[in-house]
Amino acid sequence: MNDYLNDPRIHREIIMDHYQHPHNRRLSEDPSYLKAHMASESCIDDLTVMMKIENGKIVDVCFDGVGCTVSTASTSILTTLTLGKSVDEAKAIIAQYYTMIDLKPFDGEVLQEAVAFQNVGKQANRINCATIGAKAILQMIHEKEHHDEK
């Protein structure tokens, strides 16, 4: 874990790997999936993220579309981290992720491979790319919660 946290070479390899071989890169035809289409206003990233929540658990999450290295790799990592987690666990992961992007102290045990992005917050012009997947996941969780309340 300490290697992950501190070695920029490993960070680069994690991002390269998730960009070139993204995990959960597919979309579902199943109408019971939630869906978030994220088109960034900087006009490059155009990703769709889909999620199925059953009994408070994320039973599937996947994505597809066109994105830069940062948006593709971060979305790949975050889908991997949240897949199979309870909604509350996923919310905690995303909250930690945003804390890290804000350049505040974060829990590397929770973020695992996502720690590769620990310095991206220093580049204001890449923050949108790094949070596009996080935003989509949160948006769908909120949509589900809102729906269940009614």
Next chain:
Amino acid sequence: MLDTARIRQDFPVLRKTDCGELGIYFDNAATTYKPQTVIDAVMAYYTEGSVNIHRGEYDRSFAISEAYDAARAKVARFIHADPHEIIFTSGATASMNLIAMGYAEAVLQPDDVILTLESEHASSLLPLMRVASKTGARIEYIPLLDGGRFDLEAYKNALHDRVKLVAVAHVSNVLGYILPIAEMARLAHSVGAVICVDGAQSVPHLKTDVTGWDIDFLSFSSHKMLGPTGLGILYGKKALLDQMDPVLLGGGSNARFDRTGQLVLKGTPYKFESGTPAIEAVLGLSAAIDYLEGLGMDAIYEAEHALKARMVQGLSTLDHIVLYNADAPTGIVTFNVKGIPAQDVAFYLNANGIMVRSGNHCAKVLVDVIHTPDTVRASLAFYNTPAEVDRLIDVLRSVTLEACIAVTIA
């Protein structure tokens, strides 16, 4: 031959760059840098009395009004038009919206056709799409050759007697090809269509002759031709402008009105210029045109063409670069690095002190023609240098995916 070293002394920002403070600027199609004379003209307006125009009771206003009118005459001369055919707007975008709302909306009938290109800028296409949906007119696209080049034969075949408006950019902001605009105007007129030209990327870089070309409308922006932001120009043939209604009403454009709503507008072009204009920008544009004419538009074109040729030559020796417009004559170079998203390449260049643009360059519908959603665009201006071009090539020679990621997460 332009003396680039001397020219760079005329631009305060380039003097800084030569001292290594700022990077290499290759986003000139987005907007250009401004020479000291333009900055001085703007500053003089503010420091020597920022009064309104056309308040002739006092000397300063009279003098500023004269300078303002002289700037209009200068713009007219620069593009070979009459001063009464020059309308000041807030930018090329506003000019094209004015054509759409003030002209096209009034004349188009259901099933009339607007003929355009898939490579057009959003500022041209979106106003046209709206006017089409309001009037029941249709948009048709002149098929581009694979790779995005224009084909005069395809244009001839696309013209027919329902075509009422041909709307094209003289130079595309994505690919930099120059259209045969005089020939296109002649053909448009032969079917009774009006041709409106987006000159945002051509007027700053080529000689413009609206009269010789016989085009009906021309839109362009001050800030892309060394002038201030917030100012654009709409040229229109006097007869067409006379027949148009302004989109905006208000002070400055009316001759008189009364409480019952009886309104008499001023004549062309004043009827289109309601409200206080960007006075300092107009004065700055006047200085910008002086600067451009001092160098000569032919010399500017030659200089940019030579820089572009050098960049294409260098990039074509790199196997990992895909060039989309090697044969386009203007200073726009559009490319990708194999296996690396355009945005990452642009950020990498930025980390190496080179400013370029990545994305679809506001021409979203072009994707189907060049088969790539996003590209990197380096756009040159006459004040760029061969050394700057060589630096870009050097940086790109060694670019890798890993290096791009490294600069992002460092």
